[in-house]
Amino acid sequence: MPPPQIQVAGLDAPLVEPPAAQDRRSEPAPELVRPHVDWFSYADFAEETRTHLAELQPGGCVGVLAVDIDHFEALTSMHDGAIGTEILANTAARIRDAVRPYDLIARVDGNGFALAWRQATMDTAPADIGSRIARQFDDPVPSSAGDLAITVTIGVAAATFDEARFAEPQTLLAQARAAVVAARARGRSRITEFDPIMREHAVQTYTTERQLRVALRDETLTVDYQPIVNLRTGNVVAVEALARWQDELFGQVSPALFIPIAEDSGLINDLGRLVLTASIAQGARWSGDRDNGLLLTVNLSNNQLLDPSLIPMIKRLLAEHDLHPNQLCLEITESVVMANVAASMTILCQLKDLGVVLAIDDFGTGYSSLSYLRRLPVDILKIDRSFIQSLHNRDDRVIAKVIIDLAHTLGMTTIAEGVEDPTQVEVLKELNCDMAQGFLLHRPTPAGTVDLTPVDLRSIPAIEHGLGSLSGSHGWSFLP
Numbered sequence: 169m170p171p172p173q174i175q176v177a178g179l180d181a182p183l184v185e186p187p188a189a190q191d192r193r194s195e196p197a198p199e200l201v202r203p204h205v206d207w208f209s210y211a212d213f214a215e216e217t218r219t220h221l222a223e224l225q226p227g228g229c230v231g232v233l234a235v236d237i238d239h240f241e242a243l244t245s246m247h248d249g250a251i252g253t254e255i256l257a258n259t260a261a262r263i264r265d266a267v268r269p270y271d272l273i274a275r276v277d278g279n280g281f282a283l284a285w286r287q288a289t290m291d292t293a294p295a296d297i298g299s300r301i302a303r304q305f306d307d308p309v310p311s312s313a314g315d316l317a318i319t320v321t322i323g324v325a326a327a328t329f330d331e332a333r334f335a336e337p338q339t340l341l342a343q344a345r346a347a348v349v350a351a352r353a354r355g356r357s358r359i360t361e362f363d364p365i366m367r368e369h370a371v372q373t374y375t376t377e378r379q380l381r382v383a384l385r386d387e388t389l390t391v392d393y394q395p396i397v398n399l400r401t402g403n404v405v406a407v408e409a410l411a412r413w414q415d416e417l418f419g420q421v422s423p424a425l426f427i428p429i430a431e432d433s434g435l436i437n438d439l440g441r442l443v444l445t446a447s448i449a450q451g452a453r454w455s456g457d458r459d460n461g462l463l464l465t466v467n468l469s470n471n472q473l474l475d476p477s478l479i480p481m482i483k484r485l486l487a488e489h490d491l492h493p494n495q496l497c498l499e500i501t502e503s504v505v506m507a508n509v510a511a512s513m514t515i516l517c518q519l520k521d522l523g524v525v526l527a528i529d530d531f532g533t534g535y536s537s538l539s540y541l542r543r544l545p546v547d548i549l550k551i552d553r554s555f556i557q558s559l560h561n562r563d564d565r566v567i568a569k570v571i572i573d574l575a576h577t578l579g580m581t582t583i584a585e586g587v588e589d590p591t592q593v594e595v596l597k598e599l600n601c602d603m604a605q606g607f608l609l610h611r612p613t614p615a616g617t618v619d620l621t622p623v624d625l626r627s628i629p630a631i632e633h634g635l636g637s638l639s640g641s642h643g644w645s646f647l648p
């Protein structure tokens with residue numbers, strides 16, 4: 169009998185596709201797998217959970233834990249060979265170390281395992297088992313590609329004695345998976361217990377993903393461009409490409425919502441290709457029209473950065489549209505760079521070898537290690553909007569000053585993000601910030617309506633009190 173499809177109320181397709189059979193195609197090198205651990209199929213998991221539910225006594229509890237390997241697809245696409253199987257085998261081994269010998273570990277979908285847990289009393293909450301499993305990943309996982317920093321996101325669902333009569337294995341697993349989806353929305357590498365509101369969220373995520381898939385297939389996603397202004401001259405020196413999605417069902421959807429969904433569902437590479445293709449073609453048109461050229465900046469997310477086809481694609485697009493690499497800037501958020509410094513460093517160096525400009529986006533939000541920052545081949549620091557918003561506060565202004573001076577000491581150019589107020593422009597000029605981007609100067613608009621004429625910065629009223637002693641000096645030169 170085929171395993172049942174796992175259904176979440178409101179979804180017209182399964183949230184989890186159970187594998188048809190146990191996936192054991194290629195065996196990893198034995199020395200990299202410690203110890204060799206068997207995992208079971210979805211059908212075994214369902215049978216075990218059903219037995220646990222039927223045999224549950226008053227005061228006891230049945231828990232289902234979904235253990236998802238973070239960035240599994242990106243890790244497997246970065247490395248060839250049996251790396252996926254090695255990661256799975258080592259993950260199963262670490263889960264095994266955290267649980268009792270008779271607890272069943274099953275592989276229930278592409279990047280994860282599920283655990284059926286039964287206990288006679290409620291003295292250990294299933295979430296505590298999750299913490300125990302997560303701690304097993306404190307140390308890197310060995311693989312044929314070297315040590316990998318693997319993390320897991322864990323969702324927990326549980327049924328008490330009273331609930332067990334109504335509970336089904338597939339419902340508990342769907343709930344645990346919904347908790348994983350909710351945990352991911354708040355950042356990976358965490359443990360979350362199911363809450364009924366998550367079912368709503370899972371439905372929304374699923375529906376958005378389905379609509380986004382259609383938009384990508386029909387190429388209805390568009391790109392807006394927001395000019396970036398030189399704070400000394402008022403010239404527009406760069407434009408940032410920003411993905412836009414006008415959906416017939418949802419209306420205008422914010423990238424803050426659909427980019428993470430594209431990341432999680434594997435759609436980000438298609439989305440990134442679309443944005444890079446459209447914006448490089450547009451950037452080449454603008455560059456050809458202007459003596460000083462125009463820097464085009466494009467955002468890259470984590471999985472795009474790790475995609476092996478990224479560099480050949482950028483090379484091909486630059487050649488096809490005859491855009492000089494130094495007219496393209498790739499923005500990577502600080503949190504992505506710092507989440508995996510070693511991998512980011514390698515890829516950023518490869519991108520730098522192409523001759524493109526590199527920027528760290530949303531700087532100040534991602535806990536940069538200063539020693540890494542010094543070694544990263546980065547040209548531009550984009551100061552996060554939160555620092556610009558609080559420039560009126562003297563203490564926060566000092567932080568902005570420290571960031572700007574640090575960037576200049578490291579030979580980087582600074583761009584202030586989210587400038588909305590004329591006084592912010594004045595303060596940023598005083599602090600020696602190089603460039604600014606924000607609704608005050610220009611809003612993002614479609615290519616046809618982007619205004620590239622210089623902004624008259626003198627028409628912005630000056631603030632009452634200068635900053636005097638806060639001013640510094642530096643040399644920067646690579647943009648007009």
Ligand code: C2E
Nearest residue numbers: 410411423424427443467468469586587588605606607608
């Ligand atoms: P980001 O790269 O930091 O882009 C700047 C965001 O700030 C944009 O939001 C822009 O519209 C907004 N913004 C600009 N000036 C102001 C201002 O004065 N005030 C305020 N409140 N906001 C301002 P948007 O377009 O909603 O994009 C949000 C984020 O989504 C981007 O942040 C970026 O991280 C991501 N994103 C957008 N397009 C893409 C894309 O093509 N690929 C990837 N990977 N990420 C993208």
Ligand code: MG
Nearest residue numbers: 408467499529
């Ligand atoms: Mg950006």
Ligand code: MG
Nearest residue numbers: 529530550585
């Ligand atoms: Mg930003």
